[in-house]
Amino acid sequence: MKIIRIIYKLLAILLLVIFLIFYLTFAKLIILIFSKKYSSRFGFQNSKWIANVLKMILGVRLNVIGKENIPEQNGLVVFGNHFGYIELISLCSLTPIAFVSKQEIRRWPVLGFIISLGGTIFVDRDSGGKSDVYINKLKEALKNRINIYFSPEGTNSDGTFLYRFKSALFVPANQLKYPILPYVCAIKKINNRKVDKENRLKVAWFGDEQNFGSHFINFLMLKNIDIEMKILKPLVPDYNDTKIEERRKFSSEMRDLISKELIKMEPSFDAEHIGERIND
Numbered sequence: 001m002k003i004i005r006i007i008y009k010l011l012a013i014l015l016l017v018i019f020l021i022f023y024l025t026f027a028k029l030i031i032l033i034f035s036k037k038y039s040s041r042f043g044f045q046n047s048k049w050i051a052n053v054l055k056m057i058l059g060v061r062l063n064v065i066g067k068e069n070i071p072e073q074n075g076l077v078v079f080g081n082h083f084g085y086i087e088l089i090s091l092c093s094l095t096p097i098a099f100v101s102k103q104e105i106r107r108w109p110v111l112g113f114i115i116s117l118g119g120t121i122f123v124d125r126d127s128g129g130k131s132d133v134y135i136n137k138l139k140e141a142l143k144n145r146i147n148i149y150f151s152p153e154g155t156n157s158d159g160t161f162l163y164r165f166k167s168a169l170f171v172p173a174n175q176l177k178y179p180i181l182p183y184v185c186a187i188k189k190i191n192n193r194k195v196d197k198e199n200r201l202k203v204a205w206f207g208d209e210q211n212f213g214s215h216f217i218n219f220l221m222l223k224n225i226d227i228e229m230k231i232l233k234p235l236v237p238d239y240n241d242t243k244i245e246e247r248r249k250f251s252s253e254m255r256d257l258i259s260k261e262l263i264k265m266e267p268s269f270d271a272e273h274i275g276e277r278i279n280d
Contacts, residue, residue: 002221024118041119048095059222081185081262083203084203097147098118142172152251168247174239177238180234180254182258
């Protein structure tokens with residue numbers, strides 16, 4: 001049964017990928033003739049329905065709290081805890097999003113090309129997050145009313161702790177005085193079983209510690225996954241981002257905000273465990 005499930009899901013994803021390659025490529029080229037500005041928003045505006053199709057294929061059942069907190073007007077910076085790819089699909093099924101991703105993903109076969117068509121902003125981890133070029137690129141996207149997602153941790157965990165937050169990634173919204181939208185997400189059930197240490201890593205993906213291919217195949221074996229997501233109220237940042245101390249203070253406050261909500265939502269969450277992978 002598991003083999004049949006894998007084959008079915010892989011075929012469904014393959015058909016979706018083939019359709020997206022042709023649809024996004026040719027539609028974007030045609031739109032580019034008439035409007036370069038709208039062309040850059042085209043992939044972003046299609047992301048919501050694509051995520052909903054993927055959610056259905058993968059058997060994700062999403063319970064959303066605070067959906068009314070999502071602003072009607074686009075041009076948001078969306079952020080929260082990050083434990084893999086499944087919460088990103090869930091998030092994107094609620095509101096269209098363009099992702100900020102590490103540069104190396106752009107070179108991934110097929111997936112990197114599709115993500116590029118979707119308007120993803122690629123960042124050099126060594127310098128991109130702090131450069132004026134990067135900040136201006138995000139500001140341009142926000143002005144074009146594109147919602148941007150980034151992981152302030154700069155990586156992903158198993159969902160039971162948070163790394164320190166990068167401070168530079170909040171700067172574009174602060175300079176423009178555009179809203180940021182925090183969320184928290186937790187895995188509730190896997191194949192109708194409560195999440196435990198044994199099965200958690202079937203959904204949560206450590207990019208640095210787990211091979212993506214083998215993790216994804218094992219993930220496809222799952223019949224269903226229950227995810228709970230809470231959308232917090234948007235806020236407009238207002239601090240002096242020319243001072244590193246102020247930037248770090250704000251990012252620390254945002255981390256505390258996410259942490260407090262995760263304590264309520266995720267029984268296994270350890271608020272005292274602070275990942276130290278990020279240098280800012």
